[in-house]
Amino acid sequence: MAVRxxxxxxxxxxxxxxxxxxxxxFNATTQDIADAxxxxxxxxxxxxxxxxxxxxxxxxxxxxxxxxxLDEVLLSELAFKKKIIRFIDVFLMELSEYPYKEAFxxxxxxxxxxxxxxxxxxxxxxxxxxxxxxxxxxxxxxxxLPLNFMLNLFSLLAYPLLTxxxxxxxxxITDIKFEQLMHERKKIxxxxxxx
Numbered sequence: 001m002a003v004r005x006x007x008x009x010x011x012x013x014x015x016x017x018x019x020x021x022x023x024x025x026f027n028a029t030t031q032d033i034a035d036a037x038x039x040x041x042x043x044x045x046x047x048x049x050x051x052x053x054x055x056x057x058x059x060x061x062x063x064x065x066x067x068x069x070l071d072e073v074l075l076s077e078l079a080f081k082k083k084i085i086r087f088i089d090v091f092l093m094e095l096s097e098y099p100y101k102e103a104f105x106x107x108x109x110x111x112x113x114x115x116x117x118x119x120x121x122x123x124x125x126x127x128x129x130x131x132x133x134x135x136x137x138x139x140x141x142x143x144x145l146p147l148n149f150m151l152n153l154f155s156l157l158a159y160p161l162l163t164x165x166x167x168x169x170x171x172x173i174t175d176i177k178f179e180q181l182m183h184e185r186k187k188i189x190x191x192x193x194x195x
Contacts, residue, residue, distance in 0.1 A: 009047045012037050016058050021098030024165070026107055030054070059108045062101060066094065071124035080135045081194060084153070088186050091157050095182055099175070102161040140194055149193065156189045 015037035019028045030051045034041040048054040073087045094101060132146035141149060160167065160182060168178055 008039065008043065012039065012044055012047060012054070013058060013061070016054055017062070017098070020058060020104045021062070021101040024100035024103065026100075026104055055108065056112075059105065062105060067122075069094075071122065074124040074128040080131050080140065081190070083131070084193065085186070085190060087153070088157065088189060092182060092186065095161060096179060099161070099164060099179075102158050103164070106162060142195060152193060153189070156185070156192065160185070 012033065016028075016033050019025050019033060019036060025032070030044045031041050033054070034044050037044075044051075044054065048057065069090050070087065073083060073090055076083060076086070078086060128150070129146040132141065132149045135141045136143055136146070136149075144152075164178060167173070168175070173181070
């Protein structure tokens with residue numbers, strides 16, 4: 001039995017992530033990925049069987065990676081406001097490396113659907129909702145359902161990412177200027193969420 005070259009397999013996945021998430025080329029072909037990785041298209045088929053299988057794996061790994069990084073923040077012992085600031089930092093760091101990741105994930109969810117592996121909210125999410133409620137009770141956050149606080153947080157972070165190409169063209173701004181605007185949003189978001 002032949003031994004798989006996991007280095008080549010990882011190179012293909014990393015290249016696909018760069019093409020999808022950093023360059024925003026959601027319709028890239030296996031040939032595009034092969035050319036960028038410096039491998040033959042048949043090598044991609046050997047490791048992943050199809051473009052769809054590669055897409056699914058890259059999508060799953062992206063979701064898993066983001067969940068691990070955000071759960072780490074949500075389960076941390078930081079004070080609530082500092083936790084939110086750290087959460088925003090993690091989200092923005094991801095933006096710097098992969099500016100089209102959110103759009104890719106939403107596109108994949110809309111195209112292929114998405115099923116949560118567990119029907120129950122994760123321990124990190126339960127802990128976060130509890131902390132949101134405690135912050136509301138202390139008067140740090142405006143009165144609202146904890147779910148609305150979370151939706152506001154994600155909306156304020158994700159919407160500009162999802163509409164990035166539109167705003168860049170409409171406002172005639174460069175990638176560098178867009179990233180500067182996103183980093184300025186950190187303070188604005190915290191001021192909007194807290195009393």
